[in-house]
Amino acid sequence: MITHAPYSPTEVTLSINNLTDFDLYAEALARAGRRGRVPFVEILWDNYLHLSPKQLAETLEPVADRVALHIMWSGFVHSDEERLERVLERLAEHVDVLQPLYVSDHLTRTIRHGRYLTPPEDLDYERDRDRTCERVLRYQERIGCPLLLENQASEGPEGRGQADFATEIVRRTGCGLLFDVSNAIVAESNDGDPFSAWLPALAQGPVRAHVGGYRPDEEDGHLRDSHGDPLSPATMHAVQMLSASGGLRSICLERESNKTVDAIAEELLRLDAATHGPRAHDQVEGQARV
Amino acid sequence: MSELYYMRRLDELPEVLPPHALWQAPLLLPRRPDDLDERRSRIERACTLWLENFDLSTSTVLMLLDETTGELTMFQRPLERAGHGHRCVVRVSGSVLPEGELAPGPYGLVFEELIGDLRTSMPHLFDRSRGHDYA
Numbered sequence: 001m002i003t004h005a006p007y008s009p010t011e012v013t014l015s016i017n018n019l020t021d022f023d024l025y026a027e028a029l030a031r032a033g034r035r036g037r038v039p040f041v042e043i044l045w046d047n048y049l050h051l052s053p054k055q056l057a058e059t060l061e062p063v064a065d066r067v068a069l070h071i072m073w074s075g076f077v078h079s080d081e082e083r084l085e086r087v088l089e090r091l092a093e094h095v096d097v098l099q100p101l102y103v104s105d106h107l108t109r110t111i112r113h114g115r116y117l118t119p120p121e122d123l124d125y126e127r128d129r130d131r132t133c134e135r136v137l138r139y140q141e142r143i144g145c146p147l148l149l150e151n152q153a154s155e156g157p158e159g160r161g162q163a164d165f166a167t168e169i170v171r172r173t174g175c176g177l178l179f180d181v182s183n184a185i186v187a188e189s190n191d192g193d194p195f196s197a198w199l200p201a202l203a204q205g206p207v208r209a210h211v212g213g214y215r216p217d218e219e220d221g222h223l224r225d226s227h228g229d230p231l232s233p234a235t236m237h238a239v240q241m242l243s244a245s246g247g248l249r250s251i252c253l254e255r256e257s258n259k260t261v262d263a264i265a266e267e268l269l270r271l272d273a274a275t276h277g278p279r280a281h282d283q284v285e286g287q288a289r290v
Numbered sequence: 291m292s293e294l295y296y297m298r299r300l301d302e303l304p305e306v307l308p309p310h311a312l313w314q315a316p317l318l319l320p321r322r323p324d325d326l327d328e329r330r331s332r333i334e335r336a337c338t339l340w341l342e343n344f345d346l347s348t349s350t351v352l353m354l355l356d357e358t359t360g361e362l363t364m365f366q367r368p369l370e371r372a373g374h375g376h377r378c379v380v381r382v383s384g385s386v387l388p389e390g391e392l393a394p395g396p397y398g399l400v401f402e403e404l405i406g407d408l409r410t411s412m413p414h415l416f417d418r419s420r421g422h423d424y425a
Contacts, residue, residue, distance in 0.1 A: 046343045050350050050367050050405075073312070073344045087346050114307035116315055116344075118294050 010243045010275040011250040012268060015070060015210070016063070017044040025063065028264035032272070040066040040101050042252045046073050049090055053097035068101045068208075068252075069094065070150075070178075075110035076139055077123060077132050084135075088142040095143045102208055104148035104178040105139070107132070107166060119225065122154050122192075125161035129168060136173040148176040148208060151198070153183035153225040159192025167201045177201055180210040181242070181251075182235045186223040195238065202247050209242070211235055211271070212254035228257030231267055236274050243275040251275065294339075295319060296332060311347075313340035317397040326359065332397065337365045349403035356399055366408045 016025050026036040041064035048056050060067050074087050095103060108120035123132065140147050151166060152159065170177060179202065188195050213229030216222070231253075242248045253267050294315045297303050303319075310318055316335040322328050333354060340352050352365040 046346055049343065049346060050348050051369070055369075071346075073346055083346075090346075090348060113305060114309060115303060116294060116312045 010248040011039055012253070012271045012275055013038040013040055013042065013064075013250060014253040014255070014264065014268065015042040015044065017047045017256065022059075022063065024259060024261055025264070027261045028268070029063075031261060031265035032268035034268075036063075038064050040064050040068055040250070042068040042070050045069040045071045045091070045094070049094070053094045056094065057098060066101045067098055069098070069103045071103070071105045073110060074105055075108075075120075076105060076135050077107075077128060078109055078111060084138075088139060092143050095145060100145075102148050102176075102178075103143055103145060104150055104208070106150045106152065107162070107169075108152050119155070120152070122152050122159045122162065123165070125165040129165065132165075132169055133172045136169060136175050140173065140175060146175055147173075148178035150178040150180050150210065151183050152187065153180070153190075153214070153223075154187035154192030155190050155222055155224070157191040159187050159190065161193070162187065163193045163197035163201060170201065170204075177207050178210065179207045180212070181238050182210070182212050182214055182231070183225060185232070185234045185238065186214050186225055189223045202242065206247055206249040209239075209248050209251045210254055211239060211251060212256075226257065227254045228259075230263075231270060236270060239271065240274040248275065293335070296321070296335075312344040313337070313352075315339070317399060320397055323397070329356070329359075329397070333363060333399075337363065341365055341367060343367070347403060349405055351404050351406050351408060353402045353404070354399055355401070358398065364408060369407055 014025065014029075016022070029038060030036045041060060043060065048059075051059065057067075069091070071091070074084070076084055076087075079087070091103070094100075106120065107123055109123050110117055110120045112121070136147060136149070149166060149169065151162060154160075154162060166177060169175065179198065184193075184195050184198055187193055211231055212225060212227040213231055214223045215226045215229045217224045239248070239251060243251075251271060253264070253271060255264055255267065294312075295303055295318060296316050297319065307318065313336050316332040316339070320328070320332070333356070337352060337354065340347075350367045350369060354363045354365075355361075356363075
């Protein structure tokens, strides 16, 4: 068990993207006892970057006081120079105005031999070390703040070594970890790193985290990150363990398909229960009934 | 992979593909170029990918002209709060655009990405009484 002191409660929030009516989130938040608002909201920046930062701030103001920017498709490790510079220039404009709580990206490979990869693949955890460090340093210099990196939901044994890789990148660049609890469980199930491989990195201090649903692939039986299924018992157990040890600063629910008010509200309440204990859950449920 | 490149199996894909934006992937390897249903389906998928902005583009409008059918499809990214004017799709048949304004793309289509708001610049396209197909 890892422990952090002093203990502070884990903030529970959610990730939203621009392809859903915001009213759905507002209603789900209200039903989960939050009166339609959260302390901060994470957005998938890819879906918003065409907006000016001022427009974006106005869009998000009714939902939260602060914003966190999450980027999925920068492909920053292997992106060509011109594309990377274009993306970072735009992101820097948004960061400058919005002053986000954090900026996060993915430790993944999104393109190979001109083919786009969906879902993205694991990086090569031996050969990509220096390149990743160099790109993370440039990323951080360009946006003027530390970058958080999300772990990959490895689909096979090629994912072994990810935790050690991430730890080294954090040490060499001063970036942080955005720990996706469900991704770590998926990776272990698919013969990638065991969940316990992340514990040394998590012991360095409380982290920002993600959770989302996953399901077995119909063809090969491997687990796939779906963001559309209920949070698994293994995910909830891990959240409870990490939160109890003070290891989670915040946890963000990612739900991008099968999105309903009931589903989002229920998952937020489950996360409340896992991070604050059953009593907090009862209180929140009580508020939700009022 | 079938969703992205319209391939049933990964090994059907060429080892190396020419440079393309991710939204263009469904248009890249046509199986039956003359099949208009397949063509439309691929265009729909391509534009969904464009709307989701996998390519991290700052443009707000995509114009896609199928020179074979003369059908122009325009897609508008949300400019305000989600749920208000998002996923605007306009189809206009028999369109003629000035030659040379649109870049050639995969599948014999031509396209242009630009920054703008179709609802203010082309309000007539949103008039249902004129028979345009939009969503």
